[in-house]
Amino acid sequence: MHHAIDVSDLSFSYPDGRQALDGVTLSVAPGQKTALVGPNGAGKSTLLLHLNGVLRGEGSIHVSGLEVGDDSIGAIRAAVGLVFQDPDDQLFSPTVFDDVAFGPIHLGFSEDEVRKRVADALDVVEMQDYENRVPFHLSIGEKKRISIATVLSMNPEILVLDEPTAGLDPRARRNLITLLRDLDMTMLVSTHDMAMVSELFRQLAVMDGGRIVREGRTTEILADSDFLHRHGLEKP
Amino acid sequence: MIRLPIFLNVAALHIPDGFLSVPVALLGLLLALIVLAYTLRQTRDLLGERQIPLLGVMAAFVFAAQSINFPVLGGTSGHLLGGALVSIVVGPWPAVLVMTVVVGLQALLFQDGGLLAIGWNIVNMAVLAVLTGALTFGLLKRLLGSGRTSLIIATMAAAWISVVLSATATGVELAASDSGLLAAVPAMAGIHAIIGLGEALITGAAVILIARARPAILYQNQDAGDYRAAYIFAVGLIIALAVATFSVLSSSLPDGLERVALDYGFADRALDPILRIMPDYTLPGIEGNIGGIIVIIGGAILAALLILLVGWLVRHRQSYRATSGESSRI
Amino acid sequence: MIEATNTDLNSPKTESQSGLASLDPRSKILLACGFILTLSLLPPGEFLIYGLLLIVLYISASLSDCSPVYLVRRSVIALPFAFAAVTLLFTIPGESLLTLPILGIDISVEGAIRFASIVTRSWISVQAAILLIILTKVADLMWGLQGLHTPAILVSVAGFTYRYLDVLRSEASRLRTARQARSATLSAGRGGGTLLWRARVTGWMVGSLMIRSMERSERIYNAMLARGYTGEVKTLTRFELRSRDYWSMLVAALTAVIIILVAHFL
Known part of the structure; x- marks a missing residue:
């Protein structure tokens, strides 16, 4: 059986010459929820952008058995739901409905199917009554939930989230953690929220300097305080 | 200077509905449509699928930048118009689209500028301001070479000229609609010669900051796009504007200008000789107001023909070129 | 000049579903533009007809759950440009209405009429444009513009x-x-x-x-x-033109023609 995500020896440099990824190798099993932690600038966001082909580096990436490339890009983008850190980047449409419908429309679904998917996705994140709202007027917590709905409406196999709890107040953070726990799908989540990591994720990957420096069970890694200290991380 | 606060309020140059006669308004709409059709093709080839988010956010940026006020005197303040700035940073054709969207939304969402008058408002603030800014910037950069000083001078001159020319054009359009509004030409041009200084300073500082912090942004667009077409366009528009201004002003001289002079309190001996030297010029057999309209129409048709010619030339040249920007069909 | 707050864009009035608000956004855009065009086609000095059109506008607003008072209040933002028309008072030759003290400049009757005509028509036009944005959500307005063949x-x-x-x-x-x-x-x-x-x-x-x-x-x-973007932003159909759209546009067009003819020939 293939992995849901299989990255091997991936390297990437930005046009300005800065090397962001330096031989990353990482795999995530189907149904598994994995956290990705590491200091700012470690390359976490860059890695996530590779998972559905927004950025293309050297090396190979397989997502649910498909190699990321020009031919597979449509299927890959349908399979991987990527949620960006700033919901104001993720929610770019004039209304919530348009935003949640954007993915399904561009995947080519019929009008009825699009409406159904939008309703279902908003239902999952408990934002049913927000269809006609304007994103700007929502709280950050609401925006985050709707950001997740914008990819759930595409029915992805894998959910990839970039710092989902950043900027949330305690109650919104709690709601979001509950939502992520209840979503039964493969998940790769980059975060600084170590409390959430130990609560929600059994697998952990630690990134530093453009490489995965350790991959394994969360409890084991969090117990190794020397290792955490070396990579600027703290035990929750 | 006492009049300044009042005119700072109209500094945004948006002509509301009711001021333009219907033929003049329709002419503006036609001209705007022609330029936009051309511009849309240019930006599609230039930016491809990237253009929608980039230009959309840039237009929102112009709104936001206009909300940053610039305290001038007492309680008054000015703000940026932005045509030249956007033109210098993202290139002339994308800038025309950005400013068109800004002008359009100002009219639709905020009633800043009329719905029928939208044609001329687009021509003034989105086409004339942007393209003359690009022309001035390009010419001066070529003349002065590449250094920081030359960048500052070229930027400031571009900003000043773009504001003054679009203000003058606004005045001419008003005067062509109603000869009684003749005073708008010197008033608009004069006031905006001062307001343009603010525009020049702000634009200059903004471009310098970008050149220091993110030089890549400033130069990634320098080779992109058909600058020559933009320059030809700009020259055509300036000629049309000059012809229209001269004819509108002279069609009711000396009567009109003298009154303007009276109203604005500079009808002293200083102006008298000039008024006497200028010939009492009108189109033969035609009443002043109509003469003005005819000349504007003529100028606009001239500009339109130029535009078509340029479009034809460009398309012809492009058919020889490998089509690299065809990734998107919109 | 844009000082309107974001709440202005989402006035509760946009929730109205009666009168004009229930029309297709395309019809609303056409009606607003037609109304302003009609005003612009009227000769100067026809204040009775301007007043009539203003009443039509206010009745349409009231039927659509929008208070005319709100229109008036928001229309103030368009006034500064009226200063550009002030010179009409002095530059149009004609019978003297009054002479300004100190400066000694005459204001002519014709000049005053032209000035008042331009400012009045401009003011009514602005209120029509305000009514359009009050009765149409921005997203619907965008959709309507595209429906009217805006690129x-x-x-x-x-x-x-x-x-x-x-x-x-x-x-x-x-x-x-x-x-x-x-x-x-x-x-x-x-x-x-x-x-x-x-x-x-x-x-x-x-x-x-x-x-x-x-x-x-x-x-x-x-x-x-x-999320699968390939260069084109696609949206779903939101509205369809219904008989009420055709009727309202037909009635508006006929009224406009009659008003313009009356103003020019009677």
């Missing part, structure tokens, strides 16, 4: 602009707050360095806002790509 790119770009208007304006206001925090006397009108210095500071703020905006547009582009 799709222009409408998509405008959609993004509308979405990021307030996001970037709040970024700008954070920059303004930072500026104020560092120059205490600035709000009093004077101080805060020379004029040149203040212009440069404003320019730096504008420049850094521009950089941030361009970077944001890159991130948005990535977010779009991640």
Whole structure:
């Protein structure tokens, strides 16, 4: 059986010459929820952008058995739901409905199917009554939930989230953690929220300097305080 | 200077509905449509699928930048118009689209500028301001070479000229609609010669900051796009504007200008000789107001023909070129 | 000049579903433009007919749950441009209405009529445009424009602009707050360095806002790509023209023609 995500020896440099990824190798099993932690600038966001082909580096990436490339890009983008850190980047449409419908429309679904998917996705994140709202007027917590709905409406196999709890107040953070726990799908989540990591994720990957420096069970890694200290991380 | 606060309020140059006669308004709409059709093709080839988010956010940026006020005197303040700035940073054709969207939304969402008058408002603030800014910037950069000083001078001159020319054009359009509004030409041009200084300073500082912090942004667009077409366009528009201004002003001289002079309190001996030297010029057999309209129409048709010619030339040249920007069909 | 707050864009009136509000956005746009065109086609001095059209506008507004008082209140923002028409009072030759003291300039009757005509028509037109935006949600308005063959790119770009208007304006206001925090006397009108210095500071703020905006547009582009974007922003059909749309446009067009003919020939 293939992995849901299989990255091997991936390297990437930005046009300005800065090397962001330096031989990353990482795999995530189907149904598994994995956290990705590491200091700012470690390359976490860059890695996530590779998972559905927004950025293309050297090396190979397989997502649910498909190699990321020009031919597979449509299927890959349908399979991987990527949620960006700033919901104001993720929610770019004039209304919530348009935003949640954007993915399904561009995947080519019929009008009825699009409406159904939008309703279902908003239902999952408990934002049913927000269809006609304007994103700007929502709280950050609401925006985050709707950001997740914008990819759930595409029915992805894998959910990839970039710092989902950043900027949330305690109650919104709690709601979001509950939502992520209840979503039964493969998940790769980059975060600084170590409390959430130990609560929600059994697998952990630690990134530093453009490489995965350790991959394994969360409890084991969090117990190794020397290792955490070396990579600027703290035990929750 | 006492009049300044009042005119700072109209500094945004948006002509509301009711001021333009219907033929003049329709002419503006036609001209705007022609330029936009051309511009849309240019930006599609230039930016491809990237253009929608980039230009959309840039237009929102112009709104936001206009909300940053610039305290001038007492309680008054000015703000940026932005045509030249956007033109210098993202290139002339994308800038025309950005400013068109800004002008359009100002009219639709905020009633800043009329719905029928939208044609001329687009021509003034989105086409004339942007393209003359690009022309001035390009010419001066070529003349002065590449250094920081030359960048500052070229930027400031571009900003000043773009504001003054679009203000003058606004005045001419008003005067062509109603000869009684003749005073708008010197008033608009004069006031905006001062307001343009603010525009020049702000634009200059903004471009310098970008050149220091993110030089890549400033130069990634320098080779992109058909600058020559933009320059030809700009020259055509300036000629049309000059012809229209001269004819509108002279069609009711000396009567009109003298009154303007009276109203604005500079009808002293200083102006008298000039008024006497200028010939009492009108189109033969035609009443002043109509003469003005005819000349504007003529100028606009001239500009339109130029535009078509340029479009034809460009398309012809492009058919020889490998089509690299065809990734998107919109 | 744009000082309207974001709440202005989402006035509760947009929830109205009666009268004009229930029409297709395309009809509403055409009706508003037609109304303004009619006004512009009227000769100067026909104040009775201007008044009649104003009453028509107010009745339409009231039937659509929008108070005319609200229209009047918001129309004030368009007044400054009336100053541009002031010169009409002096430059149109004719019978003297009154002579300004001190300056000794005559105001002619004809000039006064022309001035009043332009300002009145302009004021009524603005209220029609305000009614349009009150009765149409911005997203619907965009959809309507596209339905009326506005180029799709222009409408998509405008959609993004509308979405990021307030996001970037709040970024700008954070920059303004930072500026104020560092120059205490600035709000009093004077101080805060020379004029040149203040212009440069404003320019730096504008420049850094521009950089941030361009970077944001890159991130948005990535977010779009991640959801299957291929260069075209597609939307679903929202409205269909119904018989009430055709009827209202027909009635409006006939009324307009009659009014224009009456004004010119009676």
